[in-house]
Amino acid sequence: MIPAATALTETDFERFREYFYRRTGIQFAPSKRYFVDKRIDHCVRAAGFETFAGWFGALRLGDRPALLQELINQLTVNETYFLREDYQFDALLNAVLPRVLAARGGPGRMAGPVKILSLPCSTGEEPYSIALRLLAEWPHIDLVDVEIHGGDIDSEVLSRAAHASYGERSLQRVPKLWMSRYFNAVGAGRYQLDSSIRDAVTLHQINICDTAAMRVLHEFDVVFCRNVLIYFDELSSRRAAENLYSAMRPGAYLFLGHSESMSRISPIFKPIRLPEGIVYQRPTGAK
Template identity: 45%
Template structure:
């Protein structure tokens, strides 16, 4: 005789599981389903305990009524796995190919805007700043503005704080650590103030055009390892939003397992020595 299902296994019925998955999809573009049941239930249980609601029904009522709790649940489901100099070949492409190409049409002192989305806990955006200071000799000739955005407000708080452990720093040389981080305390190092002030962070949702308009447009966008969590509809919506935020002739960098060619035909595939990137076409490109 087989064992009876445990109460925990039956805690979230199929209808309620679908309600949660639909909620997450509408607000983040990420696709969840039965295969992620344990992952979903564990995070829901944590939020129910923290909010002291009586169960799923009461919690879901709270979720629909309280924007702050919606934000906290979204935070619980986002993935913030990153480290400094991740996918370094794209940073090399930025300094050796993309920025020289863009700068050729600019005057010294002109603004060049770079967007890191999602920026996670800050390593992605700060990596761009450090890399350019170390590897692009023209960095001081232009007004380079770096903006990091994420849907996860907890991750953004960490980015503002700029405190990182050994795993995040593992790809950086001792010389780079010493140049851009304060001395180590309890196996963590904090970004120096000058570098922290050179990068701005704000909340934005890549599948929601309404949260992006205030950001303006950019010359280079790094959007890496996000589209793998989306379905076709969310990918297409995000591609349109990214296209609209790029200046004509601007460049989009995706993760190494992602391809814009399978999502949208609005970008021109550009193959540089260090990386494949995607360029916004248009009459002014």
């Protein structure tokens, strides 16, 4: 029988924590030991190793990238559903997009599309929520070219996002009219988003703390980065903020989760108070 990974020594656990932090920017507190140990145990067994030491040695060697990806998939949290924190989508339609259009010349006179990024996008509910709100409610949707992108470090949830099949819990806040118009029943209480909307969202596998990898994302007008910075320490949060800054146009807008505040992380963004809450702007003229 393969020994349980919960038999890790304190030294093993600290070595693992440091390794995972360096690769992802995520640092687990000692209070998360049980959560981490169970998922390491799964990874050790699934990869066919007999000991943590053998598995961890192969992981650090780096010639089997699937080991790291499975570990990331096991240890990242993916709590989401359609129209989560919907007041921010209200702010997007009522205040942010009008400002973006005004700054870029208005409908019909813009050079290039309005670009929106959702990171992390998990199983797709967040970028697809943006697409649905724009399609159903934004008066300029037929006049303005819009690109929506989603990104996540977890390959498994990205695969599920591409398929876009959801159960009732994810869909509980979706209006019935939208369900009949944009979703197709696929059996066993599951519904798949119409391909026309799935195809309108481009998905990327990406680590928000990886500066080199984040360079593929650029010139975004609006970024949603909700409920991920709370998992980072000060250094990782600052690096993530700088990478988001580089991915945005001057004057672009950033939405964080309701419990997150950029003022505690970095001064590079300007807070803007809207009726629906606070949004952060990359200053105009900033390089």
